[in-house]
Amino acid sequence: TAVLDMIKSSSVSGALARKVRKWAKANLKSDFLEFVMLTLPPEPWKVMADLVHFNPSDFCIPYFLHDLHRESSSKEKQDSDKNTEDKEDSEKNTEEKQDSKMTSNAFVSRMRDLVKELDRDDLSSRFYDIADEFPQIYLCYAFIRKHKKLMAQADIVEQVASNIPLDTALWYFEELFQASHVCESIVQERLRGEEELYNPSRTSKATYGKLIERILTFRRMTTPNYKEMETLTAMFGFPWTPQTLSVVLHHNGGDLEETVETILNHGANDPSSLVRRLKGKSRRTSSPEDDSATSDGLAEDVIP
Structure with missing residues (x-):
C-alpha cells in the first residue's frame, strides 16, 4: 500500500537521528531492553535502527542490536557456501566473533533456553x-507470567512474590495468590517491612488511583493486605478511610473503575466533602423507608 511504501522509503534528518540515539542511550534501561529481546518482535526495532543508524554503543546493553538480527544472521550462515576451506575458516572466525559479542547476553540466552524446555x-x-x-x-x-508452566510452579511463584518490585507484587497480587496462597503472607510481610515502594530508576505502578483500586480489591478479597495498604498510603498523604472509600463504592454500584474515577475527579484531597455530597444525593433520591441505607454505615455490606 501507499502507507507501507512511504514508511519503507522514509528517512530522518541527521539532527533528529542524533536526538533519537541520545534519547535511547539515556532512557532505555537494561531491564527494558532485556524485556524487548525476550518478549517483543524485533521488526519495529530493526526499522528504527535503519532510520536513525543506531550503533551498539547507543544502548546500555551493547549486544542489543546484534540480538535484533540474530535470526537473519543465522539464516545467512545456513545459506552460505561452505565448499572451500577458506570459506569455512572465514565462517569460523565470524562465529567466534558473534559468540564473543553474545557472552554478555547470557541472561537472555538462559531465559530463552529455560522456556524452550518447560516440561523438564x-x-x-x-x-x-x-x-x-x-x-x-x-x-x-x-515475561514470566506469560508462561503458564512457570506460573503453575508454586515454589517459583512464591520466590517471585518475595523478590519482584513491591508495586508489581501488589498490582498482580490476584494471579500470584491464585498460584499459591502463601503469596498472601509474603506480600503482607513485605508491606509491614521498610521496603520502598518507589525506585527512581524505573516506572512505578503505585499511582494514587491504582493504590485506591488495590485497597478496594483487597477488601473485596477479604485479605488482610488491605490493612497494611492503608498504612502504606500515608506516603501519598492519603486521606481516605475504609469507610469513606466504601461510601463512594456503594454510590457507584460496586464498580471499582467508576469509584476510582469519581475519587480522582471529585474528591482526591477532600474525601469528607465528596462523601457528604454523595450522601445528600442518595437521600434526595431515596424513599423515607430507605433513609437508613444512606447512613454512615451504608456500605457495611458492600465490602466485607
Missing part, C-alpha cells in the same frame, strides 16, 4: 540457578 522435571532448580546468577530475572515478571 528440574524446572524449579533451573529457574533458581538463573535467579542466583542474574537477579534481574525479578524485573522480568511480565
